[in-house]
Amino acid sequence: MIKKLFITLSAAIMSTFFMVTQFTLAPTAFAYPHPGGLYSQQLIDEVKINAVSSNPWKIASDTLIAKAKWLQPEMPSAVATFYVPAYYSDPAAHTAASAILQDDVKAAYVSAVAYVLTGNASFGNKAIDILNNWAYINTDIGGDDSSLVMSYAGIGFIQTAELMLNYSGWGAADKAKFKEWVSVVFLNKVANPNKLRTNNWGTWGLFDAISAYRFLDDSPNVLSSITLLKSKIDAQIALDGSIPEEVNRGVGGLRYSYFYLAPLTAAAQIALEAEGVDLFNWISPQGKTIKSALDFLLYYMQNPVKWPYYSNPTLPTATEAWPYNLFEAMSDYYPDPTFAAFASTRRPIMETGHHYAWTFPTLMKSGRSLVSETFDGMPIGAAPTGWIVTNSADSSAVITSISGNEDKSLAISDTNTAGASLVHKLFPTQSNIVTAQWSFMEQTVFPYAKFGLRSGATFATEIYTAGSNLVYRDASGTYITIQSFATNTWYTIKIVANPMTKTYDIYVNGLLKIANAPFTNPVSSLNSIAFYGGWAPTGMVYINNVGVMK
Known part of the structure; x- marks a missing residue:
């Protein structure tokens, strides 16, 4: 009798355990977070x-x-x-x-x-x-x-x-x-x-x-x-x-x-x-x-x-x-x-x-927008409003209109082989992914004009014009070709920079050219976008439609 009772109780306990286990392990219904879709x-x-x-x-x-x-x-x-x-x-x-x-x-x-x-x-x-x-x-x-x-x-x-x-x-x-x-x-x-x-x-x-x-x-x-x-x-x-x-x-x-x-x-x-x-x-x-x-x-x-x-x-x-x-x-x-x-x-x-x-x-x-600049509302001949400009002798960064219409751009000019002009725009410090985009054009080749994202005074990403090529500089200081470019032609560069991995992707005119390029300098955050005239060479580069987004 005792044995039969034990078996009966054991079966009941096991049955209850099985049912509880089944209930506990049953998958819950999937649900997206609400509200969501267009507006989270x-x-x-x-x-x-x-x-x-x-x-x-x-x-x-x-x-x-x-x-x-x-x-x-x-x-x-x-x-x-x-x-x-x-x-x-x-x-x-x-x-x-x-x-x-x-x-x-x-x-x-x-x-x-x-x-x-x-x-x-x-x-x-x-x-x-x-x-x-x-x-x-x-x-x-x-x-x-x-x-x-x-x-x-x-x-x-x-x-x-x-x-x-x-x-x-x-x-x-x-x-x-x-x-x-x-x-x-x-x-x-x-x-x-x-x-x-x-x-x-x-x-x-x-x-x-x-x-x-x-x-x-x-x-x-x-x-x-x-x-x-x-x-x-x-x-x-x-x-x-x-x-x-x-x-x-x-x-x-x-x-x-x-x-x-x-x-x-x-x-x-x-x-x-x-x-x-x-x-x-x-x-x-x-x-x-x-x-x-x-x-x-x-x-x-x-x-x-x-x-x-x-x-x-x-x-x-x-x-x-x-x-x-x-x-x-x-x-x-x-x-x-x-x-x-x-x-x-x-x-x-x-x-x-x-x-x-x-x-x-x-x-x-x-x-999400950190920088959104067309330069169109600024007076021709003036320094760009809201940007920090540092000029050496015989260099300048001013608003211009290449074609004489309302589409203005920033002209960075350097006639001094021992100087340069640096133009940068600050934004709130970002330690996550940052996407930046700008357009540039050179009427004649201007070697080593530099573009990039910075942390303080340090360039994290460095893209240059080198002769008729676009190049980037890696962490070892090596210049690596991205692609060639032609004078008197506008090009749009986009970079997607990740301070966590210290790498970035480089796009030219919407096409991915380089994936996971290493930061030139391994910073952990970004807080400005900068454009720099070459220190030794002379020339002019035009910049337009600058955007930065977190």
């Missing part, structure tokens, strides 16, 4: 601090809060079947039908951002009321332009939900219903059918899909979306940066190019934040890049008379945010000061009402 909690916290007194965040925040208050009376107006007529068949009916969705998205998204920045529950409740209304009522998407409008406007609901997911005022049943709407309506009837198209419908569909899958914590489908995004970059962007499907669309070629790139770049941000895949700096198998497409668009936005596809292309009106919102956002990803300079004329930028990719680019700036 870390970024939101940074913006809260900056919005107190620092511009452009403060003025952008004030503008947003005022709009959120103005939108408080907005009543949700979801429909069971969302239908929008084709624009080119009936523009007025298209606009009216679109507004049913667009007005609700605007009120929800603006209110959600206002809530996460202020904690004001009235903003949070407004956002949730609208999300719930569409989740419970909308069950279908009609034909014609219905899925396109839901794609480029309805994505704002996903971004709203991402911000509000942890809000205590959003009940579990309502959250579940909204997630059901995302899966059954938004993904199945909008995002997934559209994402395979090769024009802007496709990039909006892909942005929709990767955002929705991230919101639903579906990592496998986020990863498959990243694969599709790579294929779009490789197949749909031309080597010159144009978007063939969009540039040939008559008078709207510039706007449609923007309308393709806005969701493409927003999808790239989701890929970076969710899975650590950096497509902003990725070079496709055929040599295509996002940056080349942005450069192409910016050039023709600034030079529309040169647009080769159609005379007098449509440009934004004085009140429209496109494509300023795109370049404001992209100034957080590339150390290219021309992006921020272009966008700054429209700050604070907020794109609400029509489509929702880069909606709050001024407000939600990350503050």
